[in-house]
Amino acid sequence: MASLWSTVLLWGAAYAIWRSYKIFTALKTFKQVPKLYCVVDPLSILGGFVVPRGWWNPGSYITWGKTDALYARRNSETIALIPIFVGDAMLLSSSPEASKDILNEPAVWLKPKRIMTLDLMGENVVTCNPPTWRKHRKIAAPAFDNQTFANVWEVVIRAYYQMIATSDWKSEGQVFFTSFNGVTTRLALLVIAACGFNIQIDWEKDKAATTNLIDETVVTVSSHLLERAFVPRWLFAVLPALKPIGKAYERFEKFLHDEIVAKKIELARDIKLDGAVSNTNKNVFGRFVAASEREAGQSLDTSQIAGNLFIFLFAGHETTAHSLVVTLAFLASYPEEQERILNHIHSVIGDSEPVYEHYSALVPVLHCFYEAIRLYPPGWLTMREPATDEALQAPHLTATGEDLVVPKGTVIVLDTIGACRNPRHFPNPDAFVPTRWAVSEDPAAPLPPSMDTFLAFSSGPRTCLGKKFASVEAVCFLTLLLRDWKVELKLEEGETVDDWHKRILYPKLEMTLITGDVPLLFTRRVKE
């Protein structure tokens, strides 16, 4: 027994000396920036799930409502997080300029290994680094073009009319949803399934067994990514609660592989017939496989194509759904903004149905979406690490004003919440002001924020591939919904709009940022 104790003590002492050395080195390395001590690396599984949030865990500092004070109080837009017991020191920055410089050089500032957990069905454009990333991006980018966006518009219109034909919306003039999140989640799923994979799912669950199975599979796969990414695979075969998730993933992967093989055969047949690889598919899936086949010698294999298609499902579903529900929550909170947008919608579409050609004229609707994403960015952080020691320079980046030297392999967390509420770039940062995105006719008025330093869709060569996909979806849905329905909050007795926001919109920071259930009241507008 005594020898067990002495072994434990010996190992404990060795660990303590090693940790002290690591902490000492980190303090020396990051001398230009303020420090924040934490129990464990806040972005590790331990930091995220085991150590509860609180002052003892700086996970809570990267959380809601704290970031402005975090940086302002320390007079620095970068902070070093120093874990005492487990993990490596990392930097946290809300500097839009430094983020822009980092994101502009994807071959220098790499995505860290921990992001690779999203390689669930194969290597893909989101997770890999240059030079492999260039190959994925070159093939994926053409799949997101005007033909795809026009298809997104058509699919949203179809989904909207299916939605308002359901019993929920048929009641006398007013509809109250205790959680509108379910509605936007269904919309985003239908759109990504149809435009991404050519899977046509109806708004209401189909009675036919085959359609229902596809619907269930897509819903299960897209809503259990966190478990699939972090829970060991063998547990999906053992634990009853995880078995249906494991099965859905297997089904979906098989479905993707079968479809890819079928598409490749179809394309090969087309080449034989007219010598060209078809590019007439409206959905991302068909365009993606065709783009890959055109890259003779550089094409992606079946698992890489499946990996990319799967990641589009993840990237395009929850993000868009939550952004839409938050936009509606803000428009319900600011009736005068809603009225302004409604007048604009009428001025653009008149009495006709909105068509994709209206999209660019509906830019004030898009600005509401941008402003909601600025305040509640679904991609709430971005991580990078330099391939070699790198120096960064930006206003207020460090407390001393010196350059920030980031040693090779150090993770820098680009704090999107902090950057999107940075008062130097967004005056009155916590307020919902969609007009800040518009170019004013008054030459003396400030310019709208630059897209290069707006991090909600990231920026630079790796900017979100689905930015316009999501924007078209949002503008079309908001245009239809606001044209036909007035959206309002239902405040509790004595509650202010601010109180409602704190109660309802307080977000959870998981793989993406999501709010609590958003209750909204819709009143049918009377046609004049």
Ligand code: HEM
């Ligand atoms: C409101 C909706 C969306 C938001 C806020 C959003 C945000 C982001 C952000 C912040 C990134 C950068 C991630 C990083 O570098 O770590 C990103 C990348 C990406 N997004 Fe989106 N996204 C949205 C919708 C979509 C949609 C609809 C799709 C596809 C259908 C999509 C596909 C992608 C892809 C493929 C990348 C990786 C690009 C690359 O690394 O080259 N996103 N998105």
